[in-house]
Amino acid sequence: MAKEGLFNVRASDGGELRLSRASVGRFSLYLRHLEGVLGEGAAKVSSGQLGEALGITDAQVRKDLAYLGSLGQPGIGYSTQELIDAIRRLLGIDRCWPVALVGVGNLGRALLGYRGFAQRGFRVVALFDTDPTKIGQVIDELTICNVEQMPAVIAATGAELGVIAVPCAAAQMVADALIRAGIRGLLNFAPVVLRTPAEVRLVSVDLTVQLEQLAFLVHTQAPESPDTR
């Protein structure tokens, strides 16, 4: 089976760490849970509580959190706020990421309304569509622009990430236009394989693949370790 993608990140002691994509995903989940816990007023949290909430073993939680440096105290636990800050630094989301959204259909509107994005520092600063009837419409104080305006609008708004929520047939053209306009990270929802230069980061969300994985799990009734859910 494929070797999982590994990423070099800067450790808290200035050295280098290698993280798997699965562990990057888990840090996102820890972060979500910790922010909820902090909102409820809990200044401390234990690895056992985190594991319980996320369906991950205590040992795995402690192993993951050790990547953040020496934060926990035996018998006392972790400072919720310290963990949140350390994970946000690790993931590079201790700052705002301006996002350009291309495709303002049902999916695009769902993404615009997705409360998680703004909460986590992802701010949609530019809207584009390929449908001429939508150009010029205003949603959430943003005017929908056409793809020809992309270089100017992206330069003006400082968008760094591009979200592609257009039909398959338009997805490659939109990706090419975003890259020409200077975008270096693409989140693609179109169920099509995009070709991108090596320096561009691409994350694809294929909703049919998720449904097929679910069908496969129900089909096989395969036991699965909880930390992959």
Next chain:
Amino acid sequence: MAKEGLFNVRASDGGELRLSRASVGRFSLYLRHLEGVLGEGAAKVSSGQLGEALGITDAQVRKDLAYLGSLGQPGIGYSTQELIDAIRRLLGIDRCWPVALVGVGNLGRALLGYRGFAQRGFRVVALFDTDPTKIGQVIDELTICNVEQMPAVIAATGAELGVIAVPCAAAQMVADALIRAGIRGLLNFAPVVLRTPAEVRLVSVDLTVQLEQLAFLVHTQAPESPDTR
């Protein structure tokens, strides 16, 4: 790092295989590409062509396809149709999966219109919402029902998988109701951790996690093996 989830599946020779979630995901991608290739009239395909199209090494493709049994011929390649049939059998999608969709907001409507679902045998047979103003509306010849009607409607339609596209606050209640109505596989889009009994299969799609992974990739500019994209 977490051990990747492994699944036992029945091999073509009647034995048992263990597949990682990553490889199950790749089989979905092979399938998508092969169906496109077949639509263009190509009766044969090589591992090199598949790898090229999906950004995976030739060796990885051959290793994956070996799980399907002895299908390829050296110098000739694989029969496109045979590969498609074998992958569909492996994944348990050589049949139709009836789906209940809960939450008919922007995301639910986007999922209803997601052309991949119907093409791949996932047919939405029941719609539910928690918003009283939507109950009784008809979309795609399906009437939106309330959650109280779930047991009766799910029994009548034979829905086997449930897709949760409601706001966070309603997601656990909807999951509980689907499970009580007999659903054994859930695809959850609400950015919240759901608690489900062990016999229920759960796949969660957290769109913020995907965006955070992208930000992390752009932040670190980490090199990544293409087969994880």
